[in-house]
Amino acid sequence: MKLLFPVLCLLAFAACSHKSDKQKEVKPNIAFEISEGILHPESIIYSPQHGAFFVSNVASGNPMETKPVGYLSKISKDGKVINAKWVTGMHAPKGIAIVGDDLYVTDVTRVHKVSISKSKITKTFQVKNSKFLNDAVADANGNVYVSDMFSDILYRIINDKLSVWVQDPKLEGSNGLFTDGKEHLLVVKWGTQVDPKTFQTKTPGDMAIIPLAKTSDINVVKEIQGHLDGITVDAKGVLWISDWMNGDIFTMSKSGKVKKMFNFGQGTADISVAKELDLLMIPQMNQSKIIFIQL
Template sequence: MQPLKFLAASLLFGLGTLPAAAGSLWSTEGFDMPESVAYDPAADRLIVSVMNGAPNAVDGNGQLALLSTDGKIIDAKWASGMDAPKGLALMDGKVFAADLTSLRIVDAGTGELLQSVPAEGSVFLNDVTTNGSEIFVSDMMANTIWRYSNGTFEKWLESPDLDNPNGLYWDEDRLLVGAWGKGLQNDFTTEAPGSLLAIDPATKSISVAARDVGNIDGITRLDGRLLLNDWITGEVFEIGADGKLTGIMSQPAGLADISARDGKLYLPHMLEGRIEAVTLD
């Protein structure tokens, strides 16, 4: 059994399902390892990255699915030809998906895979965000942030201080990075918890916005509230302006790249194979 699959099994059978301190609006099952959910404002629908197997498998099984905003499956295999797609972002009528060592570019209207842009020297591309004109991608295993700009995909920032960067979120004038933590083990646990980092795009200086949070996966804002989640524990936290951490929700282990829109928080339950929409108390 691969290390990550062993960890997944251990979490599912060891921790169980914790009660959610939120109102569940809907839950849609039937996905094999869903990782990320992105809202498409042009079509008023959700795009889901589905790995269909191990997160590091180069197997051609990965795809993107479409959901309505009330949780109905529109197209379970809307875009294909990928390996293990993870983070998603939309820009200029295109969907950008991080897929191991490539950035997949998909037509947001048709689902056609337009381009696969290799990230030469990358190891494990994970999350994607945009500032409206550029795309930023984290490489969790190489302590690197990549940037796609004007057709060029290149290393933007490489630093051990990124502490295995996973989640990304462009927050007004800064790039927020959810670190997985120092001392990454073969089973994806870490010797130390990751912190929420903030990068100044002009100077590329790295500061700590919230220290020792956990194994951070998703970062988002919901009605102005800055939220992030720990993949290992399933906990969702709110980060105050002072960096104070407040636990607001407990979910099953394996909660991946959360996102929010119109008062709803979208939860990709990777290990349970479902997408859930909730509102907060």
């Protein structure tokens, strides 16, 4: 799988002709919204194999929750709630990765493996010394990468074994993850020295690019900054990035130009694209709903 986004341009962003687009926000083409059974959603993913969306609900609103009140929802591809509390017993579930018939869901200091066909948790990874596990993404080989927003560590799960993959100061505040499949992992960051009470930071987050085969060659891209949460790519190879605090959603074009597209208010979380449906999915944590934008 070749990278859908021009990483070489990002790696050389100082030489790229980059300009932030100052045009007005685009009016979103909202296909539908879902709020039934949704409670402080953090992440959403679409499985074409199962024809369904899966949503992580923090439920209590406390991202550090220690009680088993969080859950996953299952939604049909046309926006009907199949089961609002499809899988329960989680604390504050966030990022979701999919590998075949399994979901990998981050949950504060744990990662759950969920069987889609069995509708249940089949394994839980207790991540020693982790602080605030956030996003998860799978590469083309089925390896799963996990971010920890309160540290500078990324974890990886291979053959159902979890370990530290890379630790680097350039990754402090890592949040949203995206992989092109076999070559690179893109990381958007919340910022440095995160206050666990207010989630404010000393400096805003930016983007890092990690070669999967050589993790020592981490490159930082500062063309976009903020309290960045989600990163995804559409069928045209355009990156979409969300800022949780400001509620902004940006695009980064193939030429490296950043454009503010929409604002859905504070709490705009881990966005995702269903390429098969040409939909951008936006979990709005503070408003307890999912917004589906037709691209």
